Amino acid sequence: MEHMTQQPGYRVKRVYDAPDAADGHRVLVDRLWPRGISKQQAAIDEWAKDVTPSNELRKWYHAAPETRRAEFERKYRIELGADAAREGLAHLREEAATGPLTLVTATKEPEHSHVPVLLAELGETP
DSSP states (O other): OOOSOOSTTEEEEETTSOOOGGGOEEEEOOSSOOTTOOHHHHTOSEEOGGGSOOHHHHHHHHHSHHHHHHHHHHHHHHHHTSHHHHHHHHHHHHHHHHSOEEEEEOOSOGGGSSHHHHHHHTTOOO
16 A cells, blocks of 8 residues: 555655655654654654644544544544644645655555545545
């Protein structure tokens, strides 16, 4: 699951996958630092905490992801509307406009995480 989208500009990778020169600018899009990964191994250029779900929302969703997906997406979109998140989204769009941008996550199944919502907010279709 290296690519969630085939559209240019954004790639999605798990932090546990080896970095690649084609990744371009690598941005961690998780609230917490991934377990068992050093900063050198992760090869992260930037940590975009301002566009990640809040700790409260993350914990609430993980308690029952099967039944809370739609509500999680709605709440996360509200969080992405906050000033700091809007600035973070604008920054990621600018980075993607200058070359490849890889959203890096520790999530086991990025397609069932916050990443598709983030991609949609960035103007991509997951």
